[in-house]
Amino acid sequence: AQSVTQPDIHITVSEGASLELRCNYSYGATPYLFWYVQSPGQGLQLLLKYFSGDTLVQGIKGFEAEFKRSQSSFNLRKPSVHWSDAAEYFCAVGAGGYSSASKIIFGSGTRLSIRP
């Protein structure tokens, strides 16, 4: 079955500290992986995506993620968090390419709080 697991429901880090949010997936085909961020009451903003090529992808707002096929993981990292990074983060998996109708599946999210 296709699924996305975000094992951390809530993480608190100090401003300026590094961050890693974990994501594991199960997907039958070649995965197309995403990280989205959502502020309270707002929509989904795409941080970054991976389909192929370099397994370390750079995104907006200083975020990066590394695809590890052997571990079925796509962890999100940021070297130094800012108070404005406090939000809900969702990992998602889907299928890339024009010929696939496969839906995108979301993890349950990780809420990030920033300690001043």
Added chain:
Amino acid sequence: EPEVTQTPSHQVTQMGQEVILRCVPISNHLYFYWYRQILGQKVEFLVSFYNNEISEKSEIFDDQFSVERPDGSNFTLKIRSTKLEDSAMYFCAGKGYGYTFGSGTRLTVV
């Protein structure tokens, strides 16, 4: 960059009323989706639509829900008789090579 447009951004309706949520996908997208997010919860798949037909639907998408693309442009989600538990953010998405989400419609059923 092309966008998926959803209207209205917020809708309040009385329980039992019908609502139609509207989406204008990106013109060259082939596949369309509706998702739901109850406050504080994960984003859940409702339905996918391709070639004027439903291609997949979840258990949530029961007989109270329907989708259509009436004019080849708009993509709509109808809830026939709203319940309190239908209160949520509804996202439309389209897929070409990748997925593009709209900014959502917040539905409040009172």
